[in-house]
Amino acid sequence: SLPATVSGWCFICLPLRRGTCGGGTTKRHAWDLKGKVSDMEGKVRNYQTKFKSVNQENEALRDTMVQRQSKMVEMEKELKNEYEEELQALSGVREELEKVSSDKSTLQKELSNLEGKYKVMETLRDSQETELQTLKMKLSVQESTLARVQGTLRDTEEEVRSLKETVAQQEDELHAGEMERRRLHNTIQELKGNIRVFCRVRPLVDGGLSKHIQLPASDVKTITLAKTEESHTGKTAETQKNYIFSFDRVFGPMASQQEVFEEISLLVQSALDGYNVCCFAYGQTGSGKTYTMEGAEYDQARGVIPRAVQQIFRAAEKLATQGWEFTFTASFVEIYNESLRDLLYTGKASKRPEHEIRKSTNNEVTITNLTYEKVSNEDQVLGLIALANQNRSTAQTAQNDRSSRSHSVFQLDIEGVNVGRDVKCKSTLCLVDLAGSERMLKSQSQGERFKEMTAINGSLSNLGIVISALANKESYVPYRNSKLTYLLQSCLGGNSKTLMFVNIAPESDSFGETLNSLRFASKVNDCVIGTASANRK
Numbered sequence: 001s002l003p004a005t006v007s008g009w010c011f012i013c014l015p016l017r018r019g020t021c022g023g024g025t026t027k028r029h030a031w032d033l034k035g036k037v038s039d040m041e042g043k044v045r046n047y048q049t050k051f052k053s054v055n056q057e058n059e060a061l062r063d064t065m066v067q068r069q070s071k072m073v074e075m076e077k078e079l080k081n082e083y084e085e086e087l088q089a090l091s092g093v094r095e096e097l098e099k100v101s102s103d104k105s106t107l108q109k110e111l112s113n114l115e116g117k118y119k120v121m122e123t124l125r126d127s128q129e130t131e132l133q134t135l136k137m138k139l140s141v142q143e144s145t146l147a148r149v150q151g152t153l154r155d156t157e158e159e160v161r162s163l164k165e166t167v168a169q170q171e172d173e174l175h176a177g178e179m180e181r182r183r184l185h186n187t188i189q190e191l192k193g194n195i196r197v198f199c200r201v202r203p204l205v206d207g208g209l210s211k212h213i214q215l216p217a218s219d220v221k222t223i224t225l226a227k228t229e230e231s232h233t234g235k236t237a238e239t240q241k242n243y244i245f246s247f248d249r250v251f252g253p254m255a256s257q258q259e260v261f262e263e264i265s266l267l268v269q270s271a272l273d274g275y276n277v278c279c280f281a282y283g284q285t286g287s288g289k290t291y292t293m294e295g296a297e298y299d300q301a302r303g304v305i306p307r308a309v310q311q312i313f314r315a316a317e318k319l320a321t322q323g324w325e326f327t328f329t330a331s332f333v334e335i336y337n338e339s340l341r342d343l344l345y346t347g348k349a350s351k352r353p354e355h356e357i358r359k360s361t362n363n364e365v366t367i368t369n370l371t372y373e374k375v376s377n378e379d380q381v382l383g384l385i386a387l388a389n390q391n392r393s394t395a396q397t398a399q400n401d402r403s404s405r406s407h408s409v410f411q412l413d414i415e416g417v418n419v420g421r422d423v424k425c426k427s428t429l430c431l432v433d434l435a436g437s438e439r440m441l442k443s444q445s446q447g448e449r450f451k452e453m454t455a456i457n458g459s460l461s462n463l464g465i466v467i468s469a470l471a472n473k474e475s476y477v478p479y480r481n482s483k484l485t486y487l488l489q490s491c492l493g494g495n496s497k498t499l500m501f502v503n504i505a506p507e508s509d510s511f512g513e514t515l516n517s518l519r520f521a522s523k524v525n526d527c528v529i530g531t532a533s534a535n536r537k
């Protein structure tokens, strides 16, 4: 049984003081409670079920939490890694930033430098602008000057054109004048005679005057040889016999080389105009032939050959301005005992070649194996003359007095062309130093001497014969009778101008030889060779 209620409370509710039964009876209350207990138990079971499910949920949550935690750890790790990476990247960025900041300071410095430079440039630009302005002003002044100069230039060009026309006209006139000068010059030479003889008296070795040679002061063309002869009976006084000779010119012992050459220079000019010219010196040994033709080293004493060569090259230079071009070929040959010797030979003595005179179809005379040297100036020719003298003196050493007994022939072949005018000319200047002309008594000469004497006499007398034959216009001229005339053939004929020097020694013991020389020369002087004509094409 269940206690009753106390003051409204059932014993069950009382301890609880909760009044749940609402003042019911304890029994009821107990029943209530029982119901409540079963409710409670149901609830507890529910709660337990719930608890279980909550527990399960808790478990699931715990697992989830563990998972989450491990995930968190992983994430933390990842984050840490990421963080570190980012940190590293950031430190790189920081370094870069630091670098950039240092670069910035450098840049700033540079910038300030540049600013400085810029300022300088600005100043410079300002000054250049000022300069530019000045230059512009100058330019405009110069432009106006240029315009003026261009105007003047046009005028000058016009003037030059008209001057060129005048020059061309004057060149034509000059050429015509030159041709006219040649014609007149050579007409004068022809009028003077195509063969001329000059006589030259050598001074006495110890000075003073020669008694037997008389040269009238007023006449430069006459020479008198006076011979005083004793009367055969001895009863009458001494008689004087005069031999008077006239030549184109007589030079006394005081005549200078220059004076002598002045007379010849006109003939040398003819050689350049296309005429063959031959000048030879005749006379006894020691009469002054070599002195006249070659002379001595020093300037005033230079003879015909060096002076002629100088004149020719100077004249050729002048003619070059009128369009003439000349080529010169020199040769130097010695004729000894009728055999030829090349005086420009430079090879071995043992290999000296033999020479022959040849005449081509166009009448040009050449010598086989002879040295023909092309020359273009005076010095080259003087060098060849020196070589020839050396060659002569070598032979002289081997044979005493050989040079007196041989003829030496210097030849300069001249070829001129004026392309613009289509004119050509060709000539030879021939300068000959003849062998001594003295006659020896046949009884006095024997062996080699006799041979030499015969050769010299033969060639010199043949020279006289050839000149006479030419003068008499004979159909046959015996050029081939001696090497000398055969070689000089083209210079002795109608197409040439010839000058002979007769050199005489003033000593009284040379009287006979002097007389012979003068007789030979006057025979030549009496010859008038046919009118010369220039070798012009």
Ligand SMILES: Nc1ncnc2c1ncn2[C@@H]1O[C@H](COP(=O)(O)OP(=O)(O)OP(=O)(O)O)[C@@H](O)[C@H]1O
Pocket (backbone or CB within 6 Å): 201, 202, 203, 253, 283, 284, 285, 286, 287, 288, 289, 290, 291, 292, 403, 404, 405, 435, 436, 503
């Ligand atoms: N007009 C002159 N004035 C001064 N000296 C001269 C003159 N003529 C010749 N002589 C001198 O006389 C000498 C003989 O002259 P040169 O040698 O010229 O004679 P040559 O006739 O050529 O003799 P060779 O036939 O031997 O060669 C030389 O010493 C020369 O210098």
